[in-house]
Amino acid sequence: MAAEGIEEFSDHGDRPHITGFEAPEATDLAETNLGDSEDRPGAGAGAGAGAGTDMAEPPATYSVPPPEGEDEEDDGELPADFERLWKMVTDNPQDFNCWTDLLQYCEQESHMTASRRALNAFLARYPLCYGYWKKFADLERRAGHNKKAEEVCVQGLKAIPLSVDLWIHYINLLLGTLNMNLPESIQRIRSTFEDAVEAAGWDWHSDRLWDLYAEWEKEQGDLRAMTAVYDRVMSVPTQLYSTHYEKLKTHLTTHALQDVLSPEEYSKLRAEYRQSQIQAKKEGSDPTADEGEERPPGEEDPADSGKDSDEAVQKMQELLLASREEAYLQNEGEVRKRWNFEDAIKRPYFHVKPLDRAQLKAWQSYLDWETTEAEPEQEAMEGTSMEGQEGSQARKSIAGHKRVLILYERCLIACALYEEFWDKYVHYLEPRSLEETRSVYRRACEIHLPYKHSFHLQWTTFEERHGNISEAQHILESLEKAMPGLAMVRLRRAGLERRVGRLDMAESLLRDAVEQNKDKPHLHAFFSIKLARFLHKLGKNPSRARAVLQEAIELSPDNSKLYLNLLELEVSGDLRVNGGGVQHCVNKALAAPLSPKTKILFSQRGLQFVEDFGTSVQSVLSIYEEHQKLLNELGGKKRGAENGDDDPEKMSKMDDGSAMTAPAQGVPPSMPPVPMTTPPPPMMGGDMSGAHGYGGYSNWYQQLNALFHSDLDSNSSMVDMVATTIHGTNIISITLPARPEDPRPVDSTVDHFCFSNNVQPLVPMHTSSDCSRLTRYSMVRSRCIVKCFTLHILSWEMVSRVQFTAYTSLY
Numbered sequence: 166m167a168a169e170g171i172e173e174f175s176d177h178g179d180r181p182h183i184t185g186f187e188a189p190e191a192t193d194l195a196e197t198n199l200g201d202s203e204d205r206p207g208a209g210a211g212a213g214a215g216a217g218t219d220m221a222e223p224p225a226t227y228s229v230p231p232p233e234g235e236d237e238e239d240d241g242e243l244p245a246d247f248e249r250l251w252k253m254v255t256d257n258p259q260d261f262n263c264w265t266d267l268l269q270y271c272e273q274e275s276h277m278t279a280s281r282r283a284l285n286a287f288l289a290r291y292p293l294c295y296g297y298w299k300k301f302a303d304l305e306r307r308a309g310h311n312k313k314a315e316e317v318c319v320q321g322l323k324a325i326p327l328s329v330d331l332w333i334h335y336i337n338l339l340l341g342t343l344n345m346n347l348p349e350s351i352q353r354i355r356s357t358f359e360d361a362v363e364a365a366g367w368d369w370h371s372d373r374l375w376d377l378y379a380e381w382e383k384e385q386g387d388l389r390a391m392t393a394v395y396d397r398v399m400s401v402p403t404q405l406y407s408t409h410y411e412k413l414k415t416h417l418t419t420h421a422l423q424d425v426l427s428p429e430e431y432s433k434l435r436a437e438y439r440q441s442q443i444q445a446k447k448e449g450s451d452p453t454a455d456e457g458e459e460r461p462p463g464e465e466d467p468a469d470s471g472k473d474s475d476e477a478v479q480k481m482q483e484l485l486l487a488s489r490e491e492a493y494l495q496n497e498g499e500v501r502k503r504w505n506f507e508d509a510i511k512r513p514y515f516h517v518k519p520l521d522r523a524q525l526k527a528w529q530s531y532l533d534w535e536t537t538e539a540e541p542e543q544e545a546m547e548g549t550s551m552e553g554q555e556g557s558q559a560r561k562s563i564a565g566h567k568r569v570l571i572l573y574e575r576c577l578i579a580c581a582l583y584e585e586f587w588d589k590y591v592h593y594l595e596p597r598s599l600e601e602t603r604s605v606y607r608r609a610c611e612i613h614l615p616y617k618h619s620f621h622l623q624w625t626t627f628e629e630r631h632g633n634i635s636e637a638q639h640i641l642e643s644l645e646k647a648m649p650g651l652a653m654v655r656l657r658r659a660g661l662e663r664r665v666g667r668l669d670m671a672e673s674l675l676r677d678a679v680e681q682n683k684d685k686p687h688l689h690a691f692f693s694i695k696l697a698r699f700l701h702k703l704g705k706n707p708s709r710a711r712a713v714l715q716e717a718i719e720l721s722p723d724n725s726k727l728y729l730n731l732l733e734l735e736v737s738g739d740l741r742v743n744g745g746g747v748q749h750c751v752n753k754a755l756a757a758p759l760s761p762k763t764k765i766l767f768s769q770r771g772l773q774f775v776e777d778f779g780t781s782v783q784s785v786l787s788i789y790e791e792h793q794k795l796l797n798e799l800g801g802k803k804r805g806a807e808n809g810d811d812d813p814e815k816m817s818k819m820d821d822g823s824a825m826t827a828p829a830q831g832v833p834p835s836m837p838p839v840p841m842t843t844p845p846p847p848m849m850g851g852d853m854s855g856a857h858g859y860g861g862y863s864n865w866y867q868q869l870n871a872l873f874h875s876d877l878d879s880n881s882s883m884v885d886m887v888a889t890t891i892h893g894t895n896i897i898s899i900t901l902p903a904r905p906e907d908p909r910p911v912d913s914t915v916d917h918f919c920f921s922n923n924v925q926p927l928v929p930m931h932t933s934s935d936c937s938r939l940t941r942y943s944m945v946r947s948r949c950i951v952k953c954f955t956l957h958i959l960s961w962e963m964v965s966r967v968q969f970t971a972y973t974s975l976y
Contacts, residue, residue: 244274251283258290261517268297280304292324292612293515293578295331302338311342322364327574329374332361336377351385362397367571369507372398372405379412388425391416399492400564402499404507410493417485422478426485438481502538506531515578528576528586535572536593539565569593581613584620591627599631610640618648622657634665652678652691659695668703675699679713686721693717694730707738711746718753725763728754732770740778747774748788761799768792 298321305314318335382390395413509527628637662671682688701710735746751771
């Protein structure tokens with residue numbers, strides 16, 4: 166029962182508004198509990214259905230109002246198990262099996278009220294299941310409510326107008342309930358057939374609908390209308406195209422031509438026959454014969470007498486079939502182009518079970534091909550004049566565009582829960598029709614993808630881009646009610662208000678988000694940062710921004726991002742007004758329960774700030790000493806955690822893979838690791854004063870801090886040299902990439918760096934072509950590798966990278 170009759174859906178991108186029957190807008194979904202508000206897979210039709218897919222859920226409520234003048238009767242008390250099954254579907258509306266169990270139970274009990282309630286709720290969530298629309302209509306008809314049955318069919322066709330089966334069911338319902346002796350009934354049936362073939366006649370599987378239409382016209386005795394139906398289907402690529410052609414040939418050859426052709430076509434056919442006869446006479450034995458013998462006055466020409474000989478009728482039938490065969494062959498060519506694509510589609514109907522990759526790829530390929538096939542026709546139409554567009558090229562362009570639309574609508578039956586196909590559709594439609602694009606967005610977001618927030622946000626962007634600000638605001642408000650707690654939606658709302666100049670509303674939205682998330686520290690900190698930036702950058706009110714961040718820090722004292730944003734605020738402010746704000750922020754961060762690495766970072770920032778903007782050397786020295794104390798307290802733990810249990814006695818490997826020996830004998834054990842931004846400790850011991858330490862630090866701080874980069878980039882083809890600092894306490898390996906585009910020798914660049922930094926080369930420098938000589942200095946390098954970092958500076962003549970890899974000594 167679950168999979169019975171679940172098929173087509175389409176509205177050609179231009180469906181009218183469905184009052185009272187469509188799925189509710191997102192504003193009606195506010196009570197939905199979404200947990201973490203993550204995108205969910207589509208509801209499964211069985212165990213494990215929907216797993217591993219990226220699909221969305223249908224909306225939660227749906228109501229079919231009774232037709233005017235007819236009130237729903239009350240069958241009394243609901244069946245015994247109805248409430249139990251109803252609770253199951255309300256508790257877990259994504260479980261398709263629960264729904265089918267409920268519907269099957271209601272069908273077995275034949276309880277009208279329970280069945281209506283269950284079907285209304287089910288079709289609200291799964292409107293593409295055409296089989297249940299048929300069951301609903303049959304239920305009403307068996308109960309004697311023919312008008313309600315018609316209403317159900319009409320509403321179902323508004324939801325899924327590409328369903329050939331539902332159209333046929335509706336037509337059969339009308340044929341069984343209307344008085345066919347009345348002229349208006351005949352006209353209504355014919356009008357319904359026209360609506361059906363217009364909506365679903367271009368579907369690949371629409372053959373049954375065309376056959377039913379043709380046979381009905383035959384039953385009415387209108388053979389000319391029957392011919393017109395077959396002529397129309399001969400221009401539509403369908404699965405049974407050849408069957409239609411055979412039926413058309415039989416129809417044309419078994420009835421008089423005057424009965425199956427319109428007067429205009431019959432006259433044209435006779436004229437064509439006469440012209441062929443005249444041409445035959447000219448090409449025959451008497452080419453000089455007149456085109457026709459002169460008749461006595463009052464005697465009719467046989468060609469105009471209305472009576473044709475059997476030979477003439479046969480010839481005219483041959484001419485008629487030849488013209489129809491030309492249309493058939495042209496249609497056959499279109500069918501052959503699409504046959505393999507259609508054959509690859511194994512599930513053209515809707516179901517909650519996910520499609521496999523092959524099916525998704527088949528739809529993607531088919532859509533791409535059909536779109537490409539229609540583009541040349543549309544481009545040719547755009548390049549012609551208005552008069553030319555009225556010809557065959559215009560008809561081809563329209564037909565090509567319609568085939569693309571029908572294919573997209575067919576795809577969005579089987580793939581209704583896949584966002585990528587809706588996205589593909591709107592990108593195709595937007596350059597052609599904004600209203601059709603808007604209709605597709607509305608259908609996707611309000612019916613099939615109610616919880617796909619990314620597609621809703623795309624819809625708001627579409628509306629905002631085309632100036633429909635109020636609609637964009639409404640979409641975002643509805644989405645936030647349906648999916649509360651999504652930070653992205655609140656930020657988009659605030660951004661929209663900001664872009665239209667409503668800064669007060671934007672601030673209010675951010676402030677409300679801060680207040681509403683006090684019980685969620687992570688979100689509270691996130692929105693506090695956003696609000697503080699808004700107040701600082703747009704509101705030009707740093708004091709209010711500072712208050713927001715300080716309040717957030719009190720709630721989340723372990724959130725380093727809050728301190729970093731507060732530090733950014735203080736640094737970017739007027740230092741003459743609030744010069745102590747930076748150090749106050751740094752001290753606050755150092756006292757907070759942050760990680761050692763983060764505290765060292767804040768201490769570094771504070772030291773950097775006082776280096777750049779300090780007003781006295783005493784303050785610089787004081788902060789430097791505090792920084793040194795912090796490094797002594799936290800640096801060892803930090804470095805130990807980074808280095809693990811590295812043993813200096815263990816063998817290390819060079820970049821070229823060769824093993825290196827342990828340090829030379831007589832060298833004292835390694836001292837505690839020294840952080841990279843600190844001056845190297847004295848090699849032979851001794852006490853370094855704050856001033857001396859700061860002086861050494863200042864030199865290296867100015868050079869290294871400006872050039873620091875976190876990634877080590879080693880390359881055996883680079884130039885390498887070993888040098889020592891003027892303190893004699895560090896061994897530094899300076900590595901430069903070979904840069905043939907630099908006109909100056911690499912050595913001169915190294916010389917310049919060494920000279921400007923008082924670095925004395927320990928060994929001669931070597932070019933990249935002399936890399937083999939580097940191996941003799943392996944002993945030096947093996948004893949100095951503990952911690953490395955990469956520095957970048959700009960070339961003095963070119964904007965290119967020069968890398969310096971500094972190795973802090975073990976000793």
